[in-house]
Amino acid sequence: MTPEIKRIANLIILMFLSLFVAASTMQVFSADDLNNDSRNQRAVYDGYKTQRGSILVNNQPIAESIKTNDPYQYIRKYYSEKYSSLTGYYSLYQGRNGLENFLDSSLRGDNSAQFFEQLNALFSGNPVTGASVELTIDEKIQQIAWDALGNKKGAVIVMEPSTGKILALVSKPGFDANLLSTHDISAAGTNYQKLITDKGAPLINRVVDGLYAPGSVFKLVVAAAAFESGKYTPESLLPNQRKYTLPGTSTVITNSGESSCGGASTVSIATALKLSCNIPFAQLGVALGQAAIAKQAEAFGFGASFNIPLKSTPSVYPNGLDDAQTAMTAFGQFDVRVTPLQMMMVTSAIANGGIEMKPYLVDQIFTSNLTLLEQGKPSEIGRAISTSTAESLKSMMVKAVSSGVSSNAQIPGVKVAGKTGTAQNGEGQPYTLWFTGFAPADNPQVAVTVVIEDGGGMGQSGRGNTLAAPIAKKIMQAVLNK
Amino acid sequence: MAKHAKVMPAKRNLELIMLLFGFGMFAFALAQTQLATILILRPDGWFYWSIPVAVTLVFHFLLRFRAPDADPLLLPIGFLLNALGIVMIYRLDLVKPNTEDHTVAQRQVIWMLVAVLIAALVLFLVRTHLSLRKYIYISMAVGVVLLVLPLLPVIGKTVSGAHLWVYLGPLSFQPGELAKIALCIFFAGYLTQRREALSVVGRKVLGIRIPPAREVGPIVFIWLASLAVLVLQRDLGTSLLYFGLFLVLIYVATARFFYVLVGLVMFVAGALVASRLMSYVGGRLDAWLDPLNQNVYDAQGGSYQLVQSMFGLAHGGLFGTGLGGGLPNIVPLSESDFIISAIGEELGLVGLFAILGLYLVLVFRALRIANMHADDFSKLLAIGLGFVVALQLFIVIGGVLRVVPLTGLTTPLLTAGGSSLVANWIIIALLLRLSDTLPKAGRVAE
Numbered sequence: 001m002t003p004e005i006k007r008i009a010n011l012i013i014l015m016f017l018s019l020f021v022a023a024s025t026m027q028v029f030s031a032d033d034l035n036n037d038s039r040n041q042r043a044v045y046d047g048y049k050t051q052r053g054s055i056l057v058n059n060q061p062i063a064e065s066i067k068t069n070d071p072y073q074y075i076r077k078y079y080s081e082k083y084s085s086l087t088g089y090y091s092l093y094q095g096r097n098g099l100e101n102f103l104d105s106s107l108r109g110d111n112s113a114q115f116f117e118q119l120n121a122l123f124s125g126n127p128v129t130g131a132s133v134e135l136t137i138d139e140k141i142q143q144i145a146w147d148a149l150g151n152k153k154g155a156v157i158v159m160e161p162s163t164g165k166i167l168a169l170v171s172k173p174g175f176d177a178n179l180l181s182t183h184d185i186s187a188a189g190t191n192y193q194k195l196i197t198d199k200g201a202p203l204i205n206r207v208v209d210g211l212y213a214p215g216s217v218f219k220l221v222v223a224a225a226a227f228e229s230g231k232y233t234p235e236s237l238l239p240n241q242r243k244y245t246l247p248g249t250s251t252v253i254t255n256s257g258e259s260s261c262g263g264a265s266t267v268s269i270a271t272a273l274k275l276s277c278n279i280p281f282a283q284l285g286v287a288l289g290q291a292a293i294a295k296q297a298e299a300f301g302f303g304a305s306f307n308i309p310l311k312s313t314p315s316v317y318p319n320g321l322d323d324a325q326t327a328m329t330a331f332g333q334f335d336v337r338v339t340p341l342q343m344m345m346v347t348s349a350i351a352n353g354g355i356e357m358k359p360y361l362v363d364q365i366f367t368s369n370l371t372l373l374e375q376g377k378p379s380e381i382g383r384a385i386s387t388s389t390a391e392s393l394k395s396m397m398v399k400a401v402s403s404g405v406s407s408n409a410q411i412p413g414v415k416v417a418g419k420t421g422t423a424q425n426g427e428g429q430p431y432t433l434w435f436t437g438f439a440p441a442d443n444p445q446v447a448v449t450v451v452i453e454d455g456g457g458m459g460q461s462g463r464g465n466t467l468a469a470p471i472a473k474k475i476m477q478a479v480l481n482k
Numbered sequence: 483m484a485k486h487a488k489v490m491p492a493k494r495n496l497e498l499i500m501l502l503f504g505f506g507m508f509a510f511a512l513a514q515t516q517l518a519t520i521l522i523l524r525p526d527g528w529f530y531w532s533i534p535v536a537v538t539l540v541f542h543f544l545l546r547f548r549a550p551d552a553d554p555l556l557l558p559i560g561f562l563l564n565a566l567g568i569v570m571i572y573r574l575d576l577v578k579p580n581t582e583d584h585t586v587a588q589r590q591v592i593w594m595l596v597a598v599l600i601a602a603l604v605l606f607l608v609r610t611h612l613s614l615r616k617y618i619y620i621s622m623a624v625g626v627v628l629l630v631l632p633l634l635p636v637i638g639k640t641v642s643g644a645h646l647w648v649y650l651g652p653l654s655f656q657p658g659e660l661a662k663i664a665l666c667i668f669f670a671g672y673l674t675q676r677r678e679a680l681s682v683v684g685r686k687v688l689g690i691r692i693p694p695a696r697e698v699g700p701i702v703f704i705w706l707a708s709l710a711v712l713v714l715q716r717d718l719g720t721s722l723l724y725f726g727l728f729l730v731l732i733y734v735a736t737a738r739f740f741y742v743l744v745g746l747v748m749f750v751a752g753a754l755v756a757s758r759l760m761s762y763v764g765g766r767l768d769a770w771l772d773p774l775n776q777n778v779y780d781a782q783g784g785s786y787q788l789v790q791s792m793f794g795l796a797h798g799g800l801f802g803t804g805l806g807g808g809l810p811n812i813v814p815l816s817e818s819d820f821i822i823s824a825i826g827e828e829l830g831l832v833g834l835f836a837i838l839g840l841y842l843v844l845v846f847r848a849l850r851i852a853n854m855h856a857d858d859f860s861k862l863l864a865i866g867l868g869f870v871v872a873l874q875l876f877i878v879i880g881g882v883l884r885v886v887p888l889t890g891l892t893t894p895l896l897t898a899g900g901s902s903l904v905a906n907w908i909i910i911a912l913l914l915r916l917s918d919t920l921p922k923a924g925r926v927a928e
Contacts, residue, residue, distance in 0.1 A: 001861055002853060004734040008865060009849050011730075015876040016842050020835065022883035026795045027831040034796035039779070039789070042797045042809050 035110070038095065043104075052076065053107040053130030053368070055087055055099060058139045063087045063100070063177070065130075076100075076181035082146040085155075085171035085205045086137065086310075086361070091180040093188035098205065099133070099361070102309040106131045106365050106373070117367060129368035136363045136376060141168040144478045148471040154433075154452035155206035155340045158475055161348035161438055161447045163378035164357030166308065167479065171210070175202035208312035211337035212451055215423025216256075216276045216464070217434045218332030220346055220393060223273055225288055225296035227389040234270035234392045238280035241265075246324035247286060253328075255279055256405075256422065273396045274404035276420070278331040285330025290321045293329065299384045300346045301356065308341070308359045315342040332423055344449040346384075347436040350397070351417070351444035354390040356381040398441045406435065408469035411477055415441040418472065420464030430455030435468035439476045446479040448472040493554040494546045500558035501542060505535050508565040511805060515569055518806025519576040530572055533591050534565055537598040544602050549918035553851065556917070559844045560895060560910045564594055564903065566837070567896035570824050571817045573806055586817055586898050593900040601907035604915075611915050615859055618671030625664035626707070628657035633714055658711075658720050659892065659905035662727070662870050663912070669728055670862035673735035677858060680736045704728050705745070709752045718753070718763060719877050719889030725749050726873045731866050735858070770887035787814050791823035791882055802830025817898045819890055822879050838879075841894075845872045851917045864916050867909045 026034070035043055051074055054064035062083040065074040076090045088098015096104060104110075109117070109128035117128050145156040145168040158168040179191035195203050204210060226232035240261050243252050255261050261277035272280040285293060297303075297317040306312045318325070318335040328334040341359065349356045358379045365374040385393075397417035400406040406420040418437025425432060433456055438447035450472045455462035512527045538561045545552055572587035608614065614621075673680070708725040711717060729745040732738075757763035765783045772778055773785035773792065780786075790813045797808060810816045810824030817824070826834040848868025852861045871894050881888035892902035 001734055001737070001858070004737050005849060005853050005861070005865065008730055008734060008869065009846070012842075012845055012849075012869070012872045015872060015880075016838060018885050019838055019876065019879055019883060022880070022885045023795070023826065023831055023834050023838075026792060026883060027799055027826060027834070031796035031799050034793055037774070037793065040793040040797075041812060042793055045809060 032105070036105070043108075050109050051129045051368075052090070053109070053132040055083075055103070055107075056132060056134045057083070057137045057142070059134065060139070062135075063090075068183070072183055075183060076177075078177040078181065081174035081176055082142055082170065083137075084174040084177055084202070085207060086135065086169055087177055088205075089177040089180040091188055091192075092183060093185050094180055094192050097203070099135075099310065102307075102311065103133050103362070103365075106133060114367060114373065131365050131367050131373055133362055134364040134366070135361050136165045136167065137169065137361070138167045138479075140482075141475060141478060142170065144168075145170045145471075145475055146172075146174075148474050149450075149452075152452050152456050152467070153200060153206075153454055154450065154456075155210055156448065156450050156471065156475070157207045157340050157344045158446060158448050158479065159344055159348055159359060161351035161444045162357065164348075164359045165363075165376075165378070166359055166361050167446070168475070169207050169361070171204070171206040173198075173200040173202045205310065206451070206453075207340045208306070208308070208310045210339055210451070211313060211316065212339070212432045212434075212453075213423035213425060214332035214336055214338040214343065215421035215432065215434060216278075216332055217343055217346075217419050217421035217436050218336055218338065219273055219276065219281050219330070220350065220397075220419055220436075221297050221300060222281055222285055222288070222293055222330045223269055223393060223396070224300075224346075224350075224385050224389055225292045226269060226284055227392055228296060228385060229288060229292055232269060232284075234396060235268050237266040237268055238272060239265070239283050240267040240272075240277070240280050242279075244279040244282060244327075246282070246327050248322060249324045251324065253278060253282065270392075270396045270399065273419070274399045276400070276405045281330045282327035286323050286327050288330075290319065290326045290329070293317065293326070294319060296385075300349060301342055301381070301384075302338075306341060306345070306359055308361050310361065312339055312341050315339050332421060340449045340451045343434070343436045343451075344447060347419075347438060347449060348444075348447045349384040350390050350393045351438040351447050352390075353387050354383050354385040356384050394441055397437060401437065406437070406465055406469055408465050409435060409437055409473045409476075411439060411473060411480075414439050414476075414480060416473075416476065417441040417444075418469065420469055422462075422464045428460075430459045431462055433462050433464040433468045435464055435472045437472060437476075439480060446476050448475050491546065491550060493552065494542070494550055497545070497554035497557055498542060500554070501538060501561060504558050504562045504565065505531075507562070508535070508569070511566070511569040512572065514805045515573045515576065518804065519573060530568060530587060530591055534561070534568065534594050534598075537595050541598050541602050541605075544605060545914065548605055549914055551918045551920070552914040553847050553917035555843060555847055556910050556914055559840050560907065563837070563840055563895040566825070567821065567893075567898070568594065569805065570810075570821055570828075570896070571898050573828075574811055574817050574824065576806075577811050589900075590898050590903075593903045596900065597903040597907040600904055601911035604908050604911040608912070608915055610919055611860065611863060611912060612857075612919075614667050614863070615671050615674075618668055618675075621664040621668040621671070625661045625668055628661035628664065629707070629711060629715075631657045655901035656892070656899065657901070658715075658717075659901040660908075662723065662874075663867075663905060663908055665724060665727065666863060666866035666870060669731045670859055670866050673731055673862055674858040677735045680732070680738070680741075705748050705752070708749065709756070713756055713759075717890065718766070718887070719881075719891040722749075722877060722889070723870065723874055723891065727866060727870050730869050730873075731862055734865055735862060766887045766889070770884060773884070787820070788882070788884070788888055790814070791820050792884075794823045794827040795883075798827035798830045800831050802826070802828050802833055804828060818892065819878065819888075819897070820882060821893055821896050821898070823882050825896070837896075838875075841871070841875055845869070847917070848913055851913060851920065854920050855916070856921050860916060860919075864913065867913055867916075871906070871909060 052065040054061040063078050066077050068075045086099055088100045090096045090100040107130045109130040141158055149172050156170040159166050175195055180188050182188050245252050255277045261267050261275050262271055267280050294317045302315045302317050304314055316337040325334050329336050345356055358381050360376050362376045366372050394417050397419055401409045401416045401418045406418045409416050409418045416439040421434030423432040433452040436449040438444040450468040452468050456467040509531055512531055516523050568590050571590050575584045575587045708721045711721040729742050732741045768778050769785035769788055773788050778785045794810055794813055805828050808827040810827045813820045845868045848864050852864035855861050874891055878891040878893050880886040894906045
């Protein structure tokens, strides 16, 4: 029987080995995923045992944990509504959101980079203090952007196109995150209900999650597709009627304000962009076809999320279009939907010679004893357009500001490149107003994208150039004067 | 075999030293539990410590007189596992909001007292395990009756869908736990008698020697009985446990892999048919394959419990949260089926490995005893007792760790519950007896 007993012994060893492997998998290798599962209540309870790290802007906390006398030991404090779109909230009642969510493992000290501190905590009995995060945000620019938007609903994002460093990120209306971080659970519940039902949707971060009709700013993508196809240059002429019937329909469209777009029977792409004419672009769109536009949009990042590390909602270029619909998408109408962040990526690729840099918000992550855990660094996403396409688009955008319909972004002594948009949202609905651009055009140091909802309170009479462009101008000036 | 005339206490002294270590660890763990959960040391901790320690010492001294050569590792391992179970159950008691529920650990202490005393009685009465050969068919009858008991009206009771319990007034027990010992004795005895017939006699079909039909009869009978447990008691775990035990013993007895093959095919076929007929088996399979799926998670009888236990284990990580530092009370049934996940959460992967290591040593001592005995019955009995512990552990912990689908079985010696403790302490008593009667070198028993 001895050989059989040995085989049974081997079988038992195999059985135990499988248990060892399974336990290691669950407790070590897949532990991070399980700990981060939103159904896991342990993380919430646990989070209050350690002092959560702060979120900092220019070395000043915008969110930090303060000692309290209640059983949770620490309460989360937020210092200004202008940062609510960045921080999000950290709530017993509602979980976490915004950077509080996406940076959670660092803030609660659970980052694998803090392994030795965790090990030390295990033996000393002192809980790990969470790591703090310094953002790339510039307090001054953030304040100017916040103020410039006034009481309008909308979003502003400011970025260094050559690095992807985000200098300001504003979504309005903001909210007071202290209303949700309170340990009074019933108050937090009531506050949450108020915020979630508020018509201004303050809990939506419009920069990353707001999907807007882009209107004329989308012409940049269409023009890029045209140049990338090799069949067009800025001087290529497009048909220029006063009225255009969308193919296969009886719908007649006109240029904005029924303008003649230069008055000739043809117009160059450059002039059409400068004057933001819909009719030539509609016909360019049909000629290119939806596949070419979609391909260019995807090259800019449409259809995918950016992790900055806020995770953005993918922007949408629709598919399955007929020619009439393709024509409308070419001037940013129909079902094209864009986040301000995505528009910023298009703009900064143009500013940066065609290369998209990964946008980022985290400058540094460091432990409570100031050991650096992570340093934010510029990194390339890839090339979205060729250098020559970028150059062509840039000079067209410069003209749009200097002598075109985006004139309100002009800064004396600085060459500004920009494009405005005034997107329609259906019969009788207020417009969505856009400006996206950068300065100085020859050595871009700052790119700004502004979107204003509800026509900036002016219904259908607000324009991108009258309301959005001045805001961008103010911000660009502030950055350049630093 | 008669008791040795001269007692060599070396093994017992070694056992005592290990026990003393165990007693110290037990006291430390209880104190840590109190400090971490209620922040003070309360004198009622002595209750939880003194009774298990006292009864273990009684057993130890009985061994000095009645089984001085018995294996010195078995009692300390049994004590440590049982004590750790009490600590964990006590810890879970302490955080229950309703103080009236703070009695599970108390009952477990009393059950340990009862179980170790019964084990001592078994050791005292069974002078040599060979006498058990007289009771082979009685064992079979007892085993079958125990298995059928929960199905009887009035006394049988259904808990979480499975018919495993018997209620006699205020007393409840799971007869299936005791049945495994009776079946071990029966299988060992029966296979010793039939070994020759099963392994040699038979005609060849396609090069494979097929045993005569009348010898195969009992195998078919065991297979049907296992399936009956599966279908009637709705309990895949117990069914698998008995059938697996039988297959291993018949393999060791006959050295014929043929039986294992046929047995497995039969069992899998039976289980597949059963899973088609009974929805709960299908639910268990879904929960096993994709527990994090939201639909499976939300389903009635879905993976909620398993996922909560996975969260707990992940929360514990490598070193655990420390006793009293975790939240194992979130997991339903954390003191019975899921006690291993409570331990994994608070003592970490390291603690879990240590516990599994203790079981592994226990099982390998049983195999060692089997190997050193010369006669078939002793070998088969020792293997049966060792393997039934290993397989039960694999089924229940493997279920929690997602190696196999989750089935309800107790974790030997750790889980809260009297019948399981009694059964496993009897197993330890029998292994002690088996190890005390090992033939001396150069001599063959019988």
